[in-house]
Amino acid sequence: MNSNEGHRPAQEMQIDGVIRYAWGGVRAYRIPVESFPGHVTNVYLVIDSEATLIDVGFNSDTGRSDLEKGFATIAGEFGEPVSMADVASIIVTHGHGDHFGMLEHPGLKGKRLYMGPPDTSIIRDYHGEYLAWKRHIRSLSEEAGCDLDFSDMYDYDHLRFCQEDYQLTEVHDLDRIISGYTVHHTPGHTPGHICIGCGPFLFLGDHLLSITTPHQVPKSGWSGVGLEVYLQSLTKVAGLGFELGLPAHEETIRSIKDRSEEIRVFHQRRLDELCQVCGQGKNLYELTRDYYLQHPELIQAPSIDHLGTEDFILALEEIKAHVEHLVESGRMAVSAAAGGVPRYATA
Secondary structure (H helix, E strand, C coil): CCCCCCCCCCEEEEECCEEEEEECCEEEEEEEEEEECCEEEEEEEEECCCEEEECCCCCCHHHHHHHHHHHHHHHHCCCCCCCHHHEEEEECCCCCHHHHHHHHCHHHCCCEEEECCCCCHHHHCHHHHHHHHHHHHHHHHHHCCCCCCHHHCCCHHHCCCCHHHCEEEECCCCCEECCCEEEEECCCCCCCCEEEEECCEEEEECCCCCCCCCCCCCCCCCCCCCHHHHHHHHHHHHCCCCCEEEECCCCCECCHHHHHHHHHHHHHHHHHHHHHHHCCCECHHHHHHHHHHHCHHHCCCCCHHHCCHHHHHHHHHHHHHHHHHHHHCCCEEEEECHHHCEEEEEC
């Protein structure tokens, strides 16, 4: 199946928070799962020749309850007699906990699991990857000249699953899987991020969101990411020909091409503003602080100093990804100051 098959629009219906998108013989149900307080992951149950879950949310008490209620609504209100036991395959769009954490659920073990490499390393060696992430955030905070208290960060070390719990298959760009769904490799948000094409639908993961601009990660921390890589994937998705985008958070995207352009313009504006903020020289903390003082609406706080440690680190990562792009393009220069903390100046 691909986006060019037919021109009839998908039909939509919502009952008790679950949305059904129907096209031909394909039904995709969007189940809102609260992975963390105030943070909802859209889990999609796709029913075609078999039942498939695209992303699964985080294994919190509320998340498990939401997923189970979603299945009950699909069976009781939509008349679709499908239970968790009937799911044959799971596709995880990328290796972030709010997308794969529910794999702990006993009802999901034993299924076929599809992911793009290198994000599959989170399944093959979860605890090793978790330790690498902790080393990365400590290094980033030191580079920014910050002395952070990491005790208030969420402890992800308790997740319990392993590769042997699933039939893990690595998928690559343009692979056809399950009922002919097409894999589109879209690195940037993570190195192995994938989108899935099914009929007129493109399941977007976190590559495009309807309101938020997806988080950017500096490539100095992880290979295969960085703003330039993300922008290339943005161009790729905009040209695939899909109109209806089903993201893993927020609302349906009615024009993937238009939303891609909005996000591109946003990043260009941020790059320009960072050059203006930088002036004669600032370290990463100062750049991040001063940029968000101009845009408190983006962090929903007066300044980054009001953020918890995890959100503070996300803010540093976001700006560092843009600073790397500016340095590589020659718009910023970097030098080491006293104490080894890099300083950046507009070139």
